[in-house]
Amino acid sequence: MVTKLSAQDFLEKGKTIPIIDVRTPAEFEQGHIPGAINIPIFTNEERAQVGTKYKRSSKDAAVLLGLELVGPKLAVFVRRAKKIAVEGEILIHCWRGGMRSGSMAWLFETAGLKPSLLVGGYKAYRHHIRESFEKPTHLVVIGGYTGSGKTEVLHQLSNLGQQVLDLEGVANHKGSAFGALGQADQPTTEQFENDLAKIWSEFDHTKPIWTEDESHSVGSVWINDALFNQMRKAPLLAIIIPKSERIKRLVKEYACFDIDLLKQMVKKIEKRLGGLRVKRALESLDLEDFATVADITLDYYDKAYGHGLDTRKTQKVYRLEIEKDEPEANAKFLIDYLKTI
CATH class of the missing domain: 3.40.50 (Rossmann fold)
Incomplete structure (x- = not known):
């Protein structure tokens, strides 16, 4: 069972459990949770390809293309996650807490890890920290x-x-x-x-x-x-x-x-x-x-x-x-x- 956490709980747990950011390298470079590790599901170019497919064809076609691109990398993702997990636990987020982080969480859970997801993704984190300055x-x-x-x-x-x-x-x-x-x-x-x-x-x-x-x-x-x-x-x-x-x-x-x-x-x-x-x-x-x-x-x-x-x-x-x-x-x-x- 994948645990879902609010931004506050996610950050609190992130003090001892590694955070994996599955967004593209470009998104990560623009801004990321301090200490997070980038394991991107898609490269910058691959994400652009999937987005284009979604706009010009359909969601189903975009999902299939995504699976084709990601499939060969699944074992690499698992090996990297197992190296950094703490007692099998790992924290995961993407931009909005949607398909990218959900898919990675499913993969890690299937591989025997204990993943937790950030509800609302990086966007929710940004909202949370901005409120903290008030x-x-x-x-x-x-x-x-x-x-x-x-x-x-x-x-x-x-x-x-x-x-x-x-x-x-x-x-x-x-x-x-x-x-x-x-x-x-x-x-x-x-x-x-x-x-x-x-x-x-x-x-x-x-x-x-x-x-x-x-x-x-x-x-x-x-x-x-x-x-x-x-x-x-x-x-x-x-x-x-x-x-x-x-x-x-x-x-x-x-x-x-x-x-x-x-x-x-x-x-x-x-x-x-x-x-x-x-x-x-x-x-x-x-x-x-x-x-x-x-x-x-x-x-x-x-x-x-x-x-x-x-x-x-x-x-x-x-x-x-x-x-x-x-x-x-x-x-x-x-x-x-x-x-x-």
Whole structure:
């Protein structure tokens, strides 16, 4: 008997039992449950063939074509499933919990395994995680001008036992025009949301959850509306660190990159900086005067971020003057300050 599980129960069981995603590689790449293993019933091309047959002929003809394509692969599916099953148990899903996952579950049960199906498939999972971001929570946002070391403060908060949602870490992007430097490829927005949801589900939402102030997008990925709205209603602790300290940090973080690559990044914000500033920044790069480049770019970023802070109406903003870029000390300061508000 194949067990059928809700999205919540499926994910809970998925903490100890392997999840098999039987959708095509293209569907899996677009977005999947974190930790799931892709054992596609059809390749991308085969699924297209079956879909075409369904449209141009009939459902019966499409099913027959599907059987012809899948038949030679059945033994391979079973061998792979048996290798990863835990005490014979396996979890399976497709897009809507229909024919693909149902067929694979029947095959595995016939082969002696104990499969469980996700009711409603991946679509139900997506609906479930999106709802989870609407759950009332104790979010605390760390703000501050570019170069304030906010990400490192987050890491120190984590080291101090605090709950941390590192949006830039999950997005593989530091948020600015220079944010892709030194980072792995970004996930799709869908996968970004899936990965965030896994972390989100592990939090104790009665205790503070720290995250960094971000715009709606982090590089090429988007923060979903439910989470973004929570961020914009949460208290914002803006650490105001002297520009000289921030310039030192930016030089340390970016001077290691190729000059030509840095020039490309500067040119990305040419319209915002203005022609004369860009010209001066490029000349400074040729001279390896990275401090001047940082100073020039901060003129733009500081004005933009300062304006953003001033125009927030639904968020309590606390501007905290801090003299030094010392992430561990600043993390401890934020923990203590939160207790006072």
